[in-house]
Amino acid sequence: MNKPEILAPAGNLEKLKTAILFGADAVYLGGSKLNLRAFADNFSDEELKEGIEFAHSRGKKVYVTVNVFPRNEDLDGLDYYILQLYNLNVDAIIVSDPGIIMTAREVAPDLEIHLSTQANNVNWKSALFWHKQGVKRIVLARELSIEEIKEIRAKLPSDCELEAFVHGSMCMSYSGRCVISNYMTGRDANRGQCAQPCRYKYSVVEEKRPGQYFPIVEDDRGTYLFNSKDMCMIEHIPELVDSGIDSFKIEGRMKSSYYAASVVKSYREALDSYFENPKGYSFKEEWMDNLLKTSHREYYTGFYFGDKNNIIYENSSYIRDYDIVGIVRGYDKSSGEAIIEQRNKIFEGDIVEVLRPIGKNYNIKLENLRDEDGNKINATPVAQMIYRAKVNEEVEENYMLIKAASKK
Incomplete structure (x- = not known):
């Protein structure tokens, strides 16, 4: 068995250092442009340089998100930006757009490329296509089951890595490719400006109501129809390892340093415990206790096991104990x-x-x-x-x- 990487979010320099100190093998972050968290602190060039040096001095890696779907004007200066990241010695860039991938191959052919979950990769043949374009790692769509991931792993060459989200917020749209925010607020989710309208309260009205499939709460308060629970796979480390995933990804660049520390610590200890003694491994409640203390929505297991209990209809607030x-x-x-x-x-x-x-x-x-x-x-x-x-x-x-x- 290859031991998977623990990959943590880093919304700013403090969170980067916290995640690494609490056990992350790698962090992902947004640089000065072209990432999908426009409202995170993100990193200046100086902070990025310091963060990379901090990580590399401890044997850890830094991946930079360049994962927007760019419009024409976003392409101005793209080649310079990618070359700048390469010269800063980032370990990889996370990309969703073919044009950005092509540009990276042209200006920095040695720069490692990871395919963002935004690219919606849900089958092995698509993964193989991207791998042949020079992509080293596929960040799988969140919509996949554990069995589908196993099949993808089995049909890919061993040097094509797989990364999957194991913890954090879920998006009501297909792997984050959402148009509702743009439609309702003018803020483009696919260019890093999501207003999270899926967390708003709605009242649904339809004329004759044939075949109502969602348990809509029918009162004057409306209902949180699109408000997904948070994913939490801490209790399923053996299944995740067995699936062949190379990197366990934690969502949350907008979350706090406390969130980064607590979540990384739990997954680090659980994964290490499993690899110390796979046959004698047992889950420890203290790992879940840490995850329940930090700010979160109700937990479920995402699409891994076909969990249908996935929406919170009562409110959109976090549990923060x-x-x-x-x-x-x-x-x-x-x-x-x-x-x-x-x-x-x-x-x-x-x-x-x-x-x-x-x-x-x-x-x-x-x-x-x-x-x-x-x-x-x-x-x-x-x-x-x-x-x-x-x-x-x-x-x-x-x-x-x-x-x-x-x-x-």
């Missing part, structure tokens, strides 16, 4: 004090949970809070302020502190 409250920036062993960067307000005496890259979570109590000038404080009201706190257990740099969200 825990918040990140701080990131450890240092620890003074002599005084037993943690140096913490604030991410949400905490109070003197609060008990918080420590999320670390390796090992089970544990609780610590934050006492004797002091600001950077050494003044005693009772709370941390200023965003990203640095403060010190006496803690009853040792912590390390980059550990995350999380706390149950307050119920309103």
Whole structure:
């Protein structure tokens, strides 16, 4: 068995570093143009250079999305941009448009190309076609079952890699190729500007109602007809490995650093545990506990097993039981004090949970809070302020502190 890669989203430089520190083998991100997350922070050229150096120094990879469906004006400067990415030493670009693939082959023939899920690859012959065009890896459409993936794997040469989403938001349209956003808001989902109208509340009216197939809630509140659940395959690591997928992809470039840390940690530990002892492997509830704490919609298994329980009709909000409250920036062993960067307000005496890259979570109590000038404080009201706190257990740099969200 080849051990699959854990591929994590990186919406900005902090998320890139977090994902790698918590166990990702590779990250994917958007550069300064032509990616499908126009409203993410994305990376400046300087940040991209720093992120690549950070990843490569730790033996990890960086893939850059160039996965829009470009209009004519988007092609201006394309060859220069691809050459720039090549010179920055990115490990691959993720592409959906044949014109961009052709341009990459012309200006940077040694640059590795991955075919985006936006290209809707759902069969082995299509995958073979793209592979013959110089594509090293196929990012499979989300609509495939586990059995279909096995067949694709069996009929492709071994040097054609397969990547598949295993966790995160699902799109109501075909692998993300959506026109509703453009139609309703003028924001083109296929050029990175999706307004997510699938999460809006709708009321459906039809004249005679023959053959109603969806359980529409019939009241004055309308219904969330297109609002998909989130995919979660953490309980099915053996099946995913057996299917021959080379890279387990986590969705979420718009999500938080806490999301990146928690999800990567769970999949890293589950995958490592399986490969340590495939025959004796057993699922640990702590992996799911981490995934349930971070912001998410209800979970299901996507199209892998034909799960039909896939829509949330009641609302479009996230389940958010825990918040990140701080990131450890240092620890003074002599005084037993943690140096913490604030991410949400905490109070003197609060008990918080420590999320670390390796090992089970544990609780610590934050006492004797002091600001950077050494003044005693009772709370941390200023965003990203640095403060010190006496803690009853040792912590390390980059550990995350999380706390149950307050119920309103």
